């Protein structure tokens with residue numbers, strides 16, 4: 001494979017994959033199968049999947065971040081194909097590849113990668129100064145700077161509260177709107193400083209802007225809607241018996257994953273009471289594969305970013 005073009009040079013920021021072996025062990029049940037990794041990142045999971053599959057196996061991968069796609073250039077394997085797309089589009093991708101309804105497994109390791117967080121140029125970091133962007137695909141949608149320049153105080157507070165679970169959302173939104181009347185926000189550390197000064201309850205070991213930044217990132221990237229759409233699409237794209245494995249990093253995501261699996265494990269529960277129904281009429285589409293799995297203490301010690309991770313998995317019923 002050729003090396004990335006000059007305009008696609010991937011800055012050298014490392015991503016340590018979370019729950020790597022556990023996720024791949026749970027995902028792969030047929031070495032000849034076709035699998036989909038919806039969140040390639042830097043390919044940690046993808047590379048282990050490829051190392052396990054037989055020569056007949058295939059791996060399709062997706063990521064919305066152009067830098068992740070550029071990083072995939074060094075995967076030189078005819079069994080591998082990647083597309084730059086949102087994972088909510090996974091059904092369309094599977095259709096194009098002729099494997100819709102035939103996938104042996106789908107992996108989603110949701111959220112942001114370490115290179116996205118650590119590269120100041122991506123605008124996610126409140127510690128290292130960079131342009132206030134926060135888009136996983138910087139060619140799509142609205143940057144954090146553009147949103148903070150045009151949104152109402154109430155909308156900013158809503159984003160901090162709903163997606164950041166920030167208790168002092170209103171107070172922080174007020175500080176943002178007051179400050180932007182003097183000068184627009186263009187850089188991450190500037191915003192972080194304003195949020196820090198406005199925050200009345202600093203917690204030890206956590207920057208006071210953490211939750212507000214999380215809220216902005218989740219909102220700007222439509223992360224929860226993406227997850228909901230991907231879960232629905234995955235259910236259709238899997239083959240009967242196919243495995244769905246999702247790793248999430250905060251309770252807003254994990255709650256959705258848990259509810260989705262529970263709903264499809266139970267099937268249609270709103271049928272009238274007392275009406276005799278056969279099990280196959282309940283439309284149960286999933287079986288849970290174990291309970292939520294969390295990283296070991298050793299993994300968290302080695303990679304503190306793994307600490308909030310939860311992996312949930314299910315099998316599509318035959």
Ligand SMILES: C[S@@+](CC[C@H](N)C(=O)[O-])C[C@H]1O[C@@H](n2cnc3c(N)ncnc32)[C@H](O)[C@@H]1O
Pocket residue numbers: 015016017018038039040041042043044045046062063064065068085086087088109110111112113114136226227
């Ligand atoms: C936690 S990282 C994945 C890391 C990867 N499993 C590895 O081991 O290198 C999450 C990745 O998912 C991508 N991503 C997040 N939301 C996405 C979406 N809706 N569609 C496509 N990619 C998405 C991000 O750009 C990021 O590269």
